[in-house]
Amino acid sequence: MAYDHREIEKKVQAKWAELDLYRADLSDDPPAGGKEPYYLLVEFPYPSGDLHIGHWYAFAVTDIYARLLRAQGKNVLFPIGFDAFGLPAENAAMKHGEDPKAWTYANMTRMREQLASMGASFDWSKEVVTCEPSYYQWTQWLFAKLFEHGLAERREAAVKWCPKCLTVLANEQVLDGCCERCGTEVEEKRLTQWFLKITQHAERLLTGLDTLPWREEIKEAQRAWIGKSEGAKIKFNVRTSDSESTDIVSPYIEVFTTRPDTIFGATYLVLAPEHSLLQDEGFRKPLMNAKEVEAYVEATKKKTERERSENKEKTGVKLEGVMAVNPATKEEIPIYVADYVLGSYGTGGIMAVPAYDERDREFAEKFNLPIREAEFVDWDTVASIGGEKATQYRLRDWLVSRQRYWGCPIPIVYDPEGTPHAIPAEHLPWLLPTDADFTPTGKSPLASSKELQERVTRIFGEGWTPEYDTLDTFVDSSWYFLRYLDPKDSNAFSDTELMKKWLPINRYSGGSEHTTMHLLYARFFTQALYDLALVPVEEPFTERFNRGLIMGPDGAKMSKSKGNVINPDEFVQKHGADAVRIYLAFIGPYNEPGSYPWNLDGVAAMRKFLERIDRLVDRNIEGLTKSLDTGTECKDFVSPEIQQALARTSVKVAQDGDRFKFNTSISTLMILVNELEKQESISKDTLAQLVIMLAPFAPHLAEDLWEKLGGEGSVHKQVWPAAVVIVASEKEVIVQVNGKRRGSVTLAQDASEEAVTAEALKIPTVAAALGGQEPKRVVYVPGKILNLVV
């Protein structure tokens, strides 16, 4: 008889709610006999409205770990919330004429139910919702702190613009030249925007990685993104090149190079078309082909960086009338403007060494410039010509302004002179106005709010104006894990004492797409707040695991157009939430970013496994009842084999769980069930242990079985079975000849090498393999292996 999962899920979920089972008491203190705190974090969802299979994989499997930890006596904080500001809400609002807020809140209601349906043991009392004023008040407060300390700055810069989302983007949100959200190719503009100065933390973001036990690929991706290069800055004087005068024009051109030792081979200089000298009057004066240069600069402006890099054919224009002087050779060398040099990196100018740089060589060959292999010089020589050691990073400052409505208002006002001021804390939360036309036009929707302007005038006076942009949603999510500790506090963003106790987060599970976005931002935020003595740790996440991807049954990425999308609800209806949970956990290791095809038979197989356990308990409960009826002692005999098996399972399930290898945890449980099924009768205690170990994986069925067994309270409050190990008196030793297995002997644990060897030689296959020869050498690993070498 198959169990009725729908009824069980309903019943036990109500029971858990009634018992308020998953609330973590954060002040529970270890010295006072409390449990050790463990902060388990999973990236909070965007309220998109429907839980898809990826959500299940993210939350249901991480939940297994939360339950394993609780069973092992940890005080587990496993919170959840919603990353609720963001663009899709506005898009939906435009499409259906709904209010972004109404859309967001309706979705959150729906998702809370769905998250409950998977049996996730979140502590909802700690919920944070980033679009609520009680939350974004503190996003604003923290932004103001960063502003006061010079880490937030408004300035003009070349920025990426998404023509579809009609907003600027951070560098991190541009993937292969396209918008991370919608895939549209981005444009470049020069705009005045708000930046968070993450580049000030480049070095610490780099060195901090060395202290973290993360997988190498995550660290390497961040290192590559930060992109540190060490080299030198060298100044080249510039002269007019008419024959009589060798006037020094405009002070000099400074270049950055990672190879200052090749300066003898620098046969020309190249400026990026964006280089400020090209706009400098003094520099332009002697130019004989200023118009041609101007035309080239203009043509480059029309190209995106992507177009510049896709066209590998080198282009450029020589600056006629000026020459640079190589400070090492004192030689006059030509200066070019070429778009293969980027204005946004280094000094925007390079010394070209065509002998050792592929790109310079291509350019030199095309323009017939000299290619000289040179002697290499040491650092003293470089220093003697004015070279200075310099380090460059690829990382750009984080652009956080967004010309969109549904986001956290930037807590800044401008005085009549246009100088920005942080809005004082007493006026926070600085509310998102409700009278703005949120249709994105490229201009900030908040500019259309009368209420906002009136509010500014009322509070700050005539002539003052509000900031109209909202913050990138990645700012909201850069500190949410701090708020979980104290989500309702209206006096502080978090609680100092609780932060000391609960930070850093023990384990953070999420998606690999956040490696060079959210994960980098959150580290920066934490470091910055650490410097302001607002948080007690420099690194927020001790361990980080990127989970893999669930693919369609055909092995391809799920997409509506391919028709291979798996809807978890169908499987939950048919096989139950527990079967889906176990299937997702069994599919492969959770700590590796692999991609796993959804196997249609897989969930059914997991359901069968659960039914076998259900039957096993039922069958034996009958037996237990009978023995009670006859008055015999119920606590019956447990064979050493079963005791051994229980001990083995208890250790291995917990160990593998700790490595996020739930697949082998479950296979270990399967092996135990296979063994138990062979027993004629099983004691109640044995069944109880099985059910406790099943509970993290199949929380609903386990709770039901626990009740059947007459257990007190909830199975999820039980402690993990202690491993009662029986020390075997005998041990099997593998016998090898020349490293190949030829048999085995079972002898006393402490048998001597001689005794094992003597016994091994009696095995016919061993004797045959030896062919009558005496072993030249014997390798004995006590209790494991005896290798006879001939």
Added chain:
RNA sequence: GGCGCGGUGGCGGAAUUGGUAGACGCGCAGGUCUCAAAAACCUGUGGAGUUAAACCUUCAUGAGGGUUCGAGUCCCUCCCGCGCCACCA
């Protein structure tokens, strides 16, 4: 192009970190039950070979070398896949 991570049956994946390769599950094959089928259960299942049968032999962890008593695991060379970065000087 640079860096990182991988490559194990028909499939997802195991392998105590140098010690019986292929756990567990899917799939497949055969069987029990049935008039039949489904479900359920049982048995088998890397290739090749010897055999009455094998707890027998042999080959096998992308390819080729090496270290070692012993290598999926360590080292070298190469091939392939995935990820990140990429005209970053």
